[in-house]
Amino acid sequence: MQTSDIDRALQTDDTRLTRPRLFVLALTTxxxxxxxxxxxxxxxxxxxxxxxxxxxxxxxxxxxxxxAVLLNYRGYDTLLEVAVLLLAIVGVWAIAPTARVWFKTPDTPVLATFVRLLLPLMIVVAGYMLWLGADEPGGAFQGGAVLGGVGVLWVAAAVWLPRRGHPFWLRLLLGAGVAAFVIAAVGLLFLTGGLLQYPPEQAKTVILVIEGAAMFSIGATLAVLFIGGYPRREEEK
Amino acid sequence: MIGTSTLYTLAGILLFGMGLYALIAYPHLLRKILALNVMGVGIFMVLISIAYQGPTQRADPVPHALVITGIVVAVCATGLALTLATRIQALTGSARLETDEEA
Incomplete structure (x- = not known):
């Protein structure tokens, strides 16, 4: 879908207030x-x-x-939520296996260099937000959003682009959150007798480990969704 | 006299209603996806303002936790919906649902 197509489609879209629309307007009002x-x-x-x-x-x-609500009281809920993110990726890859990779290396080297420098810095920022999330506003989702943002910049500036499929390390990142959550859940089931029931003394460690894995998964998920579709090599089209 | 949090709740409800109208009224899939996002933002605003318990008490953390997971799920659902819309456009040549007049 080219940008111009979207613009044209939206501009020529009939937005007149027809009779059925008046009916809908009355109902929603x-x-x-x-x-x-x-x-x-x-x-x-x-x-x-x-x-x-x-x-x-x-x-x-x-x-x-x-x-505490996200990772302790309602940990089961967040486990399923992280699984939903993974399912979204599986869905996108299944629907659009031939997405064109339309990102081009920018003409100026400034952007690519800037983005390269930004990545390590943003990983530190995300880690700080994760650590802060234990006691102050912050956490895995905020850190993941930061990582997702820098991932999007990486792809948009064509610093890194998938050629064919996705490398193993990226798949590992995508699944890390669910994997850590499930391992913790099953392990704690044997240790404490309750699914995701943490022993109070080790609770912070368990929460931070799960959050760390979830943060990388969330960041990778957002960036991979931005690529959209399962990438193929040019000659395969 | 309505307080700030009630004003936020009302604004959230208005956003939800506007999004619902656009979702039903317009056939273009991109408009529908945008409308769903506006509806979602309205719901998040309602949840955030419901958590407010006055200036002396801490905000209710349960609705806040729902919002933070909701935002990430909404982004992923939007990504999936956009991929679906792109696929529909590629297969049918149009990202617009058929209306009664065209059918």
Whole structure:
């Protein structure tokens, strides 16, 4: 899909307010009004999980309540979520096996050099965000987003492009998050008798190891999604 | 007098409704994908503002955790949807769903 095609398609798109659209508009307006009424009459003292989450914080191994919810209380949920990211990649590769790699080496060497310098720096930033996530706002998802961003820059500046398929190390990165999560879950099942039930003393170590693997997986997933499609060599088209 | 967090909730609901309208009304797949993202952002805004418990208390971490996982899943779902749209365009020559008049 060329950019010009998208522009043309969107510009020539018929956005007139036809009768069916007026009907849809009326329905969605009614829905917005109903939801707004519900929001305005929302009771103040609803049963929240917040007191439970905040009171259990000393036993969770971390001080940041969001990280505690993600990696400790609702670890099972996050395990499945990391698996969803892997499934998205599998889906993209299955749907579009012949995606053109349309990135070109830029004319100026400045961009490529800059991006090369940026990568190690951003890995440090991501690691710092991960470490910070235990006690302050931050964590695997924020660090993963930073890594994903630098991965996108890498591909966009054509510093690194997949030729045919993806190298083994990249596949390893993509699966690392799920693998670490599952290994931790099964291991803890035998150690503590509960799936993803951490012993309080080792909780922080377990959380950081899982988060570290998940961070690299999230970053790799975002960058690989940006490439879009399973790359093939030019002559194979 | 509505507080800031209620204002955020209402804005989130408005975004959700706008996205829902665009999702149903327009046949172009790219518009539908954008509309889904606008809807998602609206839901995230509602979740973030619901977590607010007043200036003296810490925000509820449970909705916040839902939002942070939701953002990453939304990006991946968008990537998958864009790939699907590209494939549909490649196979049919158009990334637009047929409307009743054209069918």
């Amino acid at each position: 009614a829905l917005i009004a109903a939801l707004a009424t519900a929001a305005l009459t929302f009771p103040d003292n609803v049963g929240r999980l917040a007191p439970l989450a905040l009171d259990s914080l000393p036993r969770s191994g971390v001080l940041n309540p969001v990280t």
